[in-house]
Amino acid sequence: MVPSSPSFLAPADLRHNRLHPADRAFHDWYRFILSYPPHLVRDYLQQFALDASAVVLDPFCGTGTTLVEAKKQGLTAVGVEAVPMAHFACATKTQWAVDIAALETMVGRTLERTAEWMVAAPLRTFAPAQQTLVMRNAINPLPLHKCLVLGDAIAVEPPGPERDILNLALAYVAVQDASNLRFGPEVGLRRKRREDAPVLASWQVKVAQMAADITAWSHCAGVRTHCHRGDARTLRSLLEPNSIDAIITSPPYPNEKDYTRTTRLESVLLGYLKNKQDLRAFKETLIRSNSRNVYRLDDDDQVLSRQSQIRRLARTIEAKRIALGKTSGFECKYHRVTTLYFGGIKRHLLDLQGALRPGAQLAYVVGDQASFFQILIRTGELLAEIAEEAGYQVKGIDLFRTRGASATGTQLREEVVRLEWHGVVKQSRSFVLPHSKFSKGGAIK
Numbered sequence: 001m002v003p004s005s006p007s008f009l010a011p012a013d014l015r016h017n018r019l020h021p022a023d024r025a026f027h028d029w030y031r032f033i034l035s036y037p038p039h040l041v042r043d044y045l046q047q048f049a050l051d052a053s054a055v056v057l058d059p060f061c062g063t064g065t066t067l068v069e070a071k072k073q074g075l076t077a078v079g080v081e082a083v084p085m086a087h088f089a090c091a092t093k094t095q096w097a098v099d100i101a102a103l104e105t106m107v108g109r110t111l112e113r114t115a116e117w118m119v120a121a122p123l124r125t126f127a128p129a130q131q132t133l134v135m136r137n138a139i140n141p142l143p144l145h146k147c148l149v150l151g152d153a154i155a156v157e158p159p160g161p162e163r164d165i166l167n168l169a170l171a172y173v174a175v176q177d178a179s180n181l182r183f184g185p186e187v188g189l190r191r192k193r194r195e196d197a198p199v200l201a202s203w204q205v206k207v208a209q210m211a212a213d214i215t216a217w218s219h220c221a222g223v224r225t226h227c228h229r230g231d232a233r234t235l236r237s238l239l240e241p242n243s244i245d246a247i248i249t250s251p252p253y254p255n256e257k258d259y260t261r262t263t264r265l266e267s268v269l270l271g272y273l274k275n276k277q278d279l280r281a282f283k284e285t286l287i288r289s290n291s292r293n294v295y296r297l298d299d300d301d302q303v304l305s306r307q308s309q310i311r312r313l314a315r316t317i318e319a320k321r322i323a324l325g326k327t328s329g330f331e332c333k334y335h336r337v338t339t340l341y342f343g344g345i346k347r348h349l350l351d352l353q354g355a356l357r358p359g360a361q362l363a364y365v366v367g368d369q370a371s372f373f374q375i376l377i378r379t380g381e382l383l384a385e386i387a388e389e390a391g392y393q394v395k396g397i398d399l400f401r402t403r404g405a406s407a408t409g410t411q412l413r414e415e416v417v418r419l420e421w422h423g424v425v426k427q428s429r430s431f432v433l434p435h436s437k438f439s440k441g442g443a444i445k
C-alpha cells in the first residue's frame with residue numbers, strides 16, 4: 001500500500017510535491033514541473049468515496065496525474081488538455097493496451113535504423129522556424145542530432161500505442177538526459193552543459209521501464225480512460241451530458257509564467273510546434289494566465305459580475321501600476337490578465353455544468369499569487385466566489401502546501417477548493433464575500 005498524503009509534513013515542505021518511489025509507475029514516464037503529486041489525487045478520490053462506476057474528470061489534465069491515478073484505482077477517467085505535448089503525454093500514459101512483443105521488435109528495428117543514419121554527416125539541426133521557438137543553448141548540437149535522428153527512425157514505424165511509447169520516451173530523454181534545461185520552477189539552463197549524451201542507451205532503458213510498468217499493471221489495462229485535446233472553457237462538445245461524478249484538477253494560476261515554455265523543446269522535437277503561428281494558435285486555447293498570452297479580442301472577463309471582487313482587484317493592480325509609473329507592455333496588461341483569468345475559469349465552470357451528475361464533487365488546486373506588483377491574489381478565495389456565483393456549493397478550502405515568494409518574503413498558499421454541484425443553475429449575481437468565509441489566513445509571513 002502506497003502511503004497517502006504525508007500529513008506529518010509542514011505545509012511549506014517541498015516533499016509534498018515529490019513523486020513517491022512507490023508511485024513511480026506511469027507517472028514518471030513524463031511529468032512536468034506543473035504536475036501535482038499522485039498522493040493528492042488519491043486523497044481526494046478517497047474522500048469522495050466514489051463507487052466503482054464513477055467517472056472522474058480532469059479538465060486541465062496536463063501530463064495526466066489524475067487520469068493515471070484514477071486508472072490505478074480502477075476508476076474510469078476523462079481528461080481535457082489544450083497543449084498538444086501534454087495531451088500526447090497524458091494519452092500515452094493512460095493507454096495500457098500495448099503489445100509488448102511488437103514494442104520490443106520496434107525498438108530493435110529503430111535502434112538499427114538510428115545507428116545507420118546517425119553517422120551520416122552533417123549533424124542534423126532544427127529548421128530555422130523551429131529554432132526560434134527553442135531557448136538558446138537548450139540542447140547542444142551532438143545530443144540534438146542524436147534526438148532528431150532517433151525521432152526520424154521512430155517516425156517510420158506504424159502508428160499506434162507502441163509508437164507513441166517510443167516517442168514519449170524520446171521526449172523524456174531529450175529533456176532529462178540530453179538537454180541543458182533545468183526546471184526550478186522557471187525554465188533555465190544547467191550550469192554544466194551537456195556536450196554529448198548517451199541518447200540511445202537512455203531511451204532503451206526508458207522504453208524497457210515503460211514496458212515493465214505495462215506488464216505489472218496489465219490487470220488494469222481494461223479500465224477506461226480518454227484524454228481529449230481541447231479547451232476547458234468549451235467542454236460541451238467533448239463530454240457526455242450528465243456523465244461526470246468527480247473532478248480533481250489544477251488549472252493554471254494567474255502568475256506571470258508562460259506555461260508553453262515548459263514543454264517547448266520536446267514540442268518542437270516531436271513536431272507539435274513548427275513555427276510561431278502554431279505557438280500562437282495553441283496559446284489562444286489556454287486560460288489567460290500571463291501577459292504574453294493576452295489578445296485584443298479576448299472577452300472572458302465579460303462573464304464576471306460588475307461588482308465582483310476580481311474587478312476591484314484588477315483596479316487596484318492598475319492603480320498601483322500608475323502610482324509606480326510603470327509603463328512597459330506587460331505591466332500594462334496585468335490588470336487585464338487578472339479579469340481574463342478569472343473570467344476564463346468562470347466560463348469553464350459554467351460550460352461544465354451540463355456534463356456533471358447532480359451531487360458531483362469537485363476539487364480545484366490553485367495557488368495564491370503576488371506576481372503583479374506584489375499585490376496578493378487569493379486565487380482559492382476568488383475561485384470559490386465565482387463558483388458560488390455560477391451555482392456551485394462551496395464545501396471548503398483546504399491548505400495543500402505553501403510556497404515561498406521571493407519578491408515579498410512571504411509564504412503563498414496553495415489550496416484545494418472543494419465544490420459540489422447539485423444541478424441548480426443560480427442566477428449569476430454579484431455579492432461580496434467576507435474575506436474568511438471559506439478558509440482562514442492570507443499570505444503567511
Ligand SMILES: C[S@@+](CC[C@H](N)C(=O)[O-])C[C@H]1O[C@@H](n2cnc3c(N)ncnc32)[C@H](O)[C@@H]1O
Binds near residue numbers: 062081086231233
Ligand atoms: C497546473 S497544469 C496541470 C498539471 C496536471 N495536474 C499534472 O499533474 O500534470 C495546468 C494545465 O492546464 C492546461 N490548460 C491551460 N489552459 C487550458 C484550457 N483552456 N483548456 C485545457 N487545458 C488548459 C495547461 O496546458 C496545463 O497543462
